[in-house]
Amino acid sequence: MNRPPSPPEPEIVAFGRATIADVARAAKASKASVSRFLSGNVGALSNELRGRIEAAVAALAYHPSPIARSLKGGHTGLIGMIAADIDNPWSVAVLHGAEGACQQRGFSLMLSNSGGDTAREHKMIAALLSYRVEGLIVNAAGPAQNLAAITDIPVVLIDRKPPGCSFDFVGLDNVAAMDTVVRHLTAEGFCDLALVIQPVRHVSTRQERVAGFRAALKGMPGCRGDIVEIEQADPAAVDRALTAFLSNPGGPKAVIAANGLMTLRVVQCFDRLGLRMPRDVGLVGFDELDWCALARPGITTFGQPTYDIGATAVRRLLARVSGEHTEAGDTIFTGTLIARASSSGRHLRGEAA
């Protein structure tokens, strides 16, 4: 009889669920040929065969599995990112840049949040590594131990640089930034400054900012500076610390908030205490945020190029992934001071506010 056999399988296949064997069967070809077709090795195929495979791929809506592919080839197309604190708008802005750059180059991003916890960070590194991410962008939670174990894939550190790490680094010139901020405040007439910062001693960013703060003040006779450590999540602690600072004797006072989250807490605190900026106290915050222009009376910030930091981190990472052997190096951005009313010293100079 000439009756065709009943169709061995339905033609409609769910999105992406067909395998290479299915395609091979449908195209009456071998897995090897299909694989060649997929990997762009088209020259080796006859037009005839290529046509059949092309049709089968289209008909089955076949999408190869990068996972299976990576098993043999090692190329997963995955890059991992560990944020130290996803609550911090800085992290989100950097993430934005990183995600964009990844997508542009056909990589996918696996995101984790260590919350600043070293143990969790360690687990997450292990998890990402087990997924065979091809590179890692890390906003390190703690000292270098966790990172030291990573020997087989490239790592780019952002913002914080634990001592003893020889990884690529993308971040801010914190000493220069702090110098700019201190100069600005003293030029405006504030001479009693407090750097308000979270109590995480081992973080390089903190150390650099503290060092920059001290160094900048050294050249300013008649000015003094305090380091005020605050656990930002506790409003009462913020109130206490800032009240103490403001009750010191001395000249016009200003606060430098070490990051965007801290800026928020400080402004909330001033609000609770009924302090008006800049008359009662001046303020400059690190990290430019949308609302800083809006909060009364406009908050001076030192802005980082966050999108660029994220995108650059990915770019450097992928350069290494693709084998370009640039030696480990630092990419240091400079950032800009955005002066607003919170740090204005007009009232100190007797001008109208």
Place this chain on the structure above:
Amino acid sequence: MNRPPSPPEPEIVAFGRATIADVARAAKASKASVSRFLSGNVGALSNELRGRIEAAVAALAYHPSPIARSLKGGHTGLIGMIAADIDNPWSVAVLHGAEGACQQRGFSLMLSNSGGDTAREHKMIAALLSYRVEGLIVNAAGPAQNLAAITDIPVVLIDRKPPGCSFDFVGLDNVAAMDTVVRHLTAEGFCDLALVIQPVRHVSTRQERVAGFRAALKGMPGCRGDIVEIEQADPAAVDRALTAFLSNPGGPKAVIAANGLMTLRVVQCFDRLGLRMPRDVGLVGFDELDWCALARPGITTFGQPTYDIGATAVRRLLARVSGEHTEAGDTIFTGTLIARASSSGRHLRGEAA
């Protein structure tokens, strides 16, 4: 001779790079036994063998590859999330909740940002699917076509619900929310309201908020409401649209900003135009943000439980992933109005501001 053979391989292995075959060799066991050990099927092993394997695993710092594992078992431990707009703080807050819930249950999150672009969204769905994510959390960019192709894994939609989708949904009761907001404003004495919203007609959230806005106003004689469409990225357009609204004749005017980003743009606009809230114009913004308490004079918001939305989305997704056959359903949160000075009508009632 009795001299031991030279060590076949060095004992120090890089983090996670050992394979199950390496462990088996080191423990003088078979891959099968090691696999049994790893999958917790310990009862089937003799103490003797278990001890050897345990030691080998520890010595080699072996971490099994979920990728290879997933090939056979289908369980990747991956869940995908597609944000419509990672610039929107709402997305970030939800992401935060989702990331936390994922981590708690041992899943990893793959994040993508569609930027509201349907074509990009389609690509990203294909990419995530090809990685065999076990579930997808989607803040849909457009109509349902993209989602319709997903038949083999569970999907949870957040915030927006394209028509014709039978997926689980987690979001806000927008009609009730809008009713609350309108009631609040009219009770305060504002009777000429504008809902300022992005021009994305097909989005359910928008439709519901518009419908809620109209419905709430229907019961308020003497009040009128405009829908003002604004492309928020263009400040000049915002200025133009709001100036037009405010130049209408009519009673005390107030603006309702449809999301956090829009709230920001509106406040920036008021700032540029020199308008003071609530005397010149009232304002309520959707989405509670840190700075809303700080921007002069304190901005009334309608807050969503963003962390819960993200965490709930993951919870529902994983319930489905693990086979609990709950039928598709909606989880609707209600949110709360946080009244601040921007929507106060004291000046309308002749009280001191």
Place this chain on the structure above:
DNA sequence: AAGACGTCTGAAACCGGTTTCAATACTTTG
């Protein structure tokens, strides 16, 4: 016409795991 070469193709091994199945050794039972 035989041999050399090039082109196109598929069988089979491999990547790092899981799982089935059979084999071994040791008990228990009749």
Place this chain on the structure above:
DNA sequence: CAAAGTATTGAAACCGGTTTCAGACGTCTT
């Protein structure tokens, strides 16, 4: 003591791809 379980264990197949290797076929030398 033989038969039958039972507890351990490993060999091999499999997941969905890539890659090596060799075979089949056609063409070009001499």
